[in-house]
Amino acid sequence: MVIKISTGDDESIEFDAENPPLGSKFDELLKVLEDGKVPVSVQYKITHGYRRHPELAMKILDQLSRMDDKDYNTLLLLLACKLQAGMDGIDVVQRMELFESPVFDILKGFASLRKKSYDGALFLFGKARFSLGIQICNYYLGSIGEAKRFDDKVLKGYCLLREAKGNEDLDEVRRLFRDAGKKDLLFGLGFGDEYEDKENIDVKMRLVGELVDREEFSKAQEMMETMPKCAEVLYLRGKIEHKKGDLENAKKYYMESLGYDRSFFKSEYNLQRIVQDKIGGGYYPCSEFCDFKAYLSLKNETSDMNLDGCSEDFRNVILAVVGDGMRRTDTLVRRYMKLIGNPWIENFVVMNNIGYSLCRNVRPFEEYEEKLEGNDRFLIGSIGIDREDRRCLIDGKMIEDRVKEAEKYLLRALDECPDEYKEVIRYNLGYVMEDRELLTELSLKEARQLLSVEGEGISSIPNELELVGFYHMKRKEFKLAKKIFQKLDTLYSSIGLGNIYIRGFCKDKDSSALGKAMKAFSRGLKSYYCGNGVGICLALKGRLEEAINIFNNVAIDWAGGYVNLGNALILCKRYKEAMDVFSKISLMRYSREMLEKLCKVVHEIDGYRLCMDAGIPGAKEKLFELLVEQNRLEEAEKLRVLDQRLMKMYDEKKEEERRRKAELKRKAEEMREYRKRRR
Numbered sequence: 210m211v212i213k214i215s216t217g218d219d220e221s222i223e224f225d226a227e228n229p230p231l232g233s234k235f236d237e238l239l240k241v242l243e244d245g246k247v248p249v250s251v252q253y254k255i256t257h258g259y260r261r262h263p264e265l266a267m268k269i270l271d272q273l274s275r276m277d278d279k280d281y282n283t284l285l286l287l288l289a290c291k292l293q294a295g296m297d298g299i300d301v302v303q304r305m306e307l308f309e310s311p312v313f314d315i316l317k318g319f320a321s322l323r324k325k326s327y328d329g330a331l332f333l334f335g336k337a338r339f340s341l342g343i344q345i346c347n348y349y350l351g352s353i354g355e356a357k358r359f360d361d362k363v364l365k366g367y368c369l370l371r372e373a374k375g376n377e378d379l380d381e382v383r384r385l386f387r388d389a390g391k392k393d394l395l396f397g398l399g400f401g402d403e404y405e406d407k408e409n410i411d412v413k414m415r416l417v418g419e420l421v422d423r424e425e426f427s428k429a430q431e432m433m434e435t436m437p438k439c440a441e442v443l444y445l446r447g448k449i450e451h452k453k454g455d456l457e458n459a460k461k462y463y464m465e466s467l468g469y470d471r472s473f474f475k476s477e478y479n480l481q482r483i484v485q486d487k488i489g490g491g492y493y494p495c496s497e498f499c500d501f502k503a504y505l506s507l508k509n510e511t512s513d514m515n516l517d518g519c520s521e522d523f524r525n526v527i528l529a530v531v532g533d534g535m536r537r538t539d540t541l542v543r544r545y546m547k548l549i550g551n552p553w554i555e556n557f558v559v560m561n562n563i564g565y566s567l568c569r570n571v572r573p574f575e576e577y578e579e580k581l582e583g584n585d586r587f588l589i590g591s592i593g594i595d596r597e598d599r600r601c602l603i604d605g606k607m608i609e610d611r612v613k614e615a616e617k618y619l620l621r622a623l624d625e626c627p628d629e630y631k632e633v634i635r636y637n638l639g640y641v642m643e644d645r646e647l648l649t650e651l652s653l654k655e656a657r658q659l660l661s662v663e664g665e666g667i668s669s670i671p672n673e674l675e676l677v678g679f680y681h682m683k684r685k686e687f688k689l690a691k692k693i694f695q696k697l698d699t700l701y702s703s704i705g706l707g708n709i710y711i712r713g714f715c716k717d718k719d720s721s722a723l724g725k726a727m728k729a730f731s732r733g734l735k736s737y738y739c740g741n742g743v744g745i746c747l748a749l750k751g752r753l754e755e756a757i758n759i760f761n762n763v764a765i766d767w768a769g770g771y772v773n774l775g776n777a778l779i780l781c782k783r784y785k786e787a788m789d790v791f792s793k794i795s796l797m798r799y800s801r802e803m804l805e806k807l808c809k810v811v812h813e814i815d816g817y818r819l820c821m822d823a824g825i826p827g828a829k830e831k832l833f834e835l836l837v838e839q840n841r842l843e844e845a846e847k848l849r850v851l852d853q854r855l856m857k858m859y860d861e862k863k864e865e866e867r868r869r870k871a872e873l874k875r876k877a878e879e880m881r882e883y884r885k886r887r888r
Contacts, residue, residue, distance in 0.1 A: 229258045235265055243272060249283070256286065263290045264470065288316045311337040318342050325349075414441055421448050440470035447479065456483050474498060481505060496520040507531065526553045529562075541566045560622035561634050567615035568641050615641045656680030675701045687712065703733040707742045714749065723749055737767045744773060753781050768794055775803060784811050792819045814839070830855060837862050 230238055242252055252273055259266040270287040288301040318333035319342070327349045334342030344359040353368050413436055420429035426449050436442050447462030460483055466476035478501060485508060499518035506514040507527070516524055529544040545566060548559045619641060623634045632651060639648040656676050678693035679701070687709055694706040710726035713719040723746050730742035744759035757777045763770035771794045778787035788807045791800040808820045808828060814835050820828035830852055836845035837859050845859060 229255075229262070229265075231262070231265070239268060239272065242269060249273065253286070256290075266290045285312055285316065288313075288320070311339070315339050315342060410436065417442075417445055421445055421452070424452060426453070438469070440466045440473040440476065443469065444473060444476045444479070447476065451479060451483070459483060485509070496523075503527065522551050522553055525551060538566060538569065541569075555626075557622040557626035557630065557634075560618045560625065561637060564615040564617075564619035564622065564641065565637050567611050567618070612641055652677065652680070656683075672697070672699060672701070675699060675705070678702065678705050682708070698732070700733040700736055700739075703729045704736065704738045704742065707739070711742070711745060711749070737763045737770065741767070741770055741773065744770075744777075748773070748777050748780070753777050757781070772797070772799060775800070779803075779807075785813075785816065788816050788819055792822070795822075814841075834858065840866065842866065 229235075238255075241247070242255070252269060256266045256269050259269070267287060267290045270283055270290060274283045274287055284301055314333045314337035318330045318337070318339065321327070321330035321333060327346050331343060331346035331350070334346060340359065341361060344361070347353075348368060413432060417429050417432050417436075420426075420432070429445065429449065433442055433445065443462050443466035447459045447466060450456075450459035450462060460480060463476040463480040463483075466473055467480070478498075481501065485505065496519060499516075500520055500523040503514055503516055503519050503523065514527075516527060519527075525544070525547050529541070529548055542563055545559055545563045548554055549556065551559070616638065619634055619638045623631060623638070626634060632654070635647065636651050638644070639651060653673060653676060656679070674693050674697060678690045678697075681687070681690035681693070682705060690705060691709050694702040694709070707726045707729035710719075710722040710729060714722035714726070727743060727746045730739040730746065733739040734743070740759055741763045744756045744763060747753075747759065748756035757774060760770050760774035760777060764774055771790050775787045775790040778784075778790060784807055788804060788811060791803045791807070794800045795804065804820050805828075808816050808831065812835075814832060817828050817832035817835060821832055829848055830850055833845050833848045833850045833855055836842070836848075837855070840862065842859070842863055850856065
């Protein structure tokens with residue numbers, strides 16, 4: 210059906226109700242309707258043309274309702290559109306609170322159904338004497354026999370489907386839906402020819418989804434080219450980019466999808482998986498959404514985390530991990546006991562946490578004063594307590610019983626966990642059982658693994674005491690490390706002790722620490738590590754020139770020396786030399802950051818050229834700009850920048866240079882003519 214819409218001055222536009230305008234053309238149509246010259250009855254027909262696009266129909270009706278907020282027919286249509294779009298329509302209901310009509314009661318009944326308020330819906334349908342609505346409520350409230358007696362094939366089919374026990378029942382459901390002409394319901398059950406009809410848009414959507422899941426992206430994109438743009442198509446495009454790892458493009462498609470349908474939760478969910486931000490005011494009445502929303506609040510450290518609507522499994526996890534009353538061991542253990550078999554958390558993690566929690570109030574060894582000179586227990590922390598306190602009570606239960614129970618759970622965790630977690634659980638077992646041999650083995654292994662990332666051979670230290678000392682330093686347990694290094698007289702102990710003293714000077718403002726650090730480093734000057742340490746001490750004392758000489762020598766054997774050398778040169782305001790130094794180690798992130806800062810200070814062509822060679826972002830453009838400003842156009846042209854602003858500057862400078870040369874040429878020609886005339 211084609212509708213002619215008058216726009217005034219004997220002009221009109223045609224509206225095809227079967228193929229309504231979308232996108233920018235819809236916006237133009239909305240502006241035409243806004244002036245109020247188009248009759249309301251015609252606007253209703255136009256709205257009907259958008260029956261497959263309820264979000265656009267709502268815009269027309271919303272605009273119409275603002276012109277006359279007492280036009281209840283418009284408000285009824287607006288409420289119907291909102292319900293069709295999956296919204297509750299409460300805002301429209303509130304605007305019509307004094308209006309009484311059976312149609313209004315029916316629509317309010319469907320709004321209550323959407324909120325799963327079946328008793329409220331039953332009351333409203335009963336008030337309007339809407340039999341179908343009443344029997345739908347009976348279906349949801351469990352009165353299947355009552356609902357099944359109603360003479361409606363679709364409702365009867367739903368009731369049979371709910372009670373179906375075999376293929377014969379499904380055949381009857383299929384017959385009822387086919388007689389009722391409900392192809393969409395047959396499609397949902399996988400029945401009928403349309404389920405395999407590749408021209409059907411729902412079939413296409415299903416096939417595209419399957420292709421995306423199988424990661425056959427080119428086929429999926431080819432099919433989507435023939436499909437109208439909608440929330441689900443844009444979601445699938447975003448999902449393709451998400452699977453490819455292009456998160457920016459995925460975000461763009463998900464946001465575009467939500468622009469079409471704000472209630473399309475798949476796009477909202479995947480978008481929040483990327484941005485990991487707190488979800489705004491959106492709400493979907495399902496526990497999965499509430500769980501995810503609460504998880505994001507927890508991740509973003511929101512203080513007002515709301516667990517309303519969350520599943521019981523998720524609530525139990527939150528109560529155990531961040532709940533109140535965690536100071537009491539029995540409360541904590543009881544909450545973890547409820548998590549056994551919880552889908553939100555691995556079972557071996559629960560077992561490990563129960564075992565750890567049972568012994569968590571037993572003091573670690575570090576809190577005890579060493580009683581024996583030379584006692585090496587400080588090397589490995591212990592969860593146990595002294596033997597004479599072995600029989601004391603904690604939370605009303607004997608320690609030995611509690612330790613045995615903890616051991617049982619930790620052994621279960623060890624049996625169930627993947628290989629990569631076994632060492633962590635063995636560590637806890639060592640603490641609980643006070644197995645010093647196991648703790649020593651695991652601590653040394655962890656020390657080697659932790660220190661191996663330094664890449665300087667520290668993990669290959671032959672002396673186990675030195676290795677554990679560096680391990681404690683890495684874990685920022687400086688007092689323990691210092692105790693170890695002070696008892697040794699080796700190269701690595703000198704390096705470690707010197708570093709601890711430097712930290713004491715910088716952090717604790719210990720004025721005597723630099724002298725002690727110099728003394729420690731001086732014991733191992735054959736090592737470039739110790740030479741570097743002496744250079745640091747001299748620099749901190751303000752003796753920068755001496756420090757620079759030492760760092761120059763250190764850098765010959767060790768690239769890390771360039772960092773301190775560059776920093777010392779900056780303190781002496783020798784910026785160009787510092788840039789040259791940092792360019793030698795431009796692969797280091799710190800060096801690249803310093804080069805970027807020094808470029809702005811020096812602001813010279815050679816400096817920017819260094820930064821460009823090092824791959825600093827923006828250095829090429831800055832170099833081009835500087836070359837153009839200094840009329841070195843041939844050099845600038847070789848850089849081949851793409852920035853339009855810079856190319857415009859280059860073209861203007863080139864034109865200016867061309868005019869200048871033309872002017873010089875003209876003046877030279879005039880001078881030659883003048884000389885000819887003089888002769």
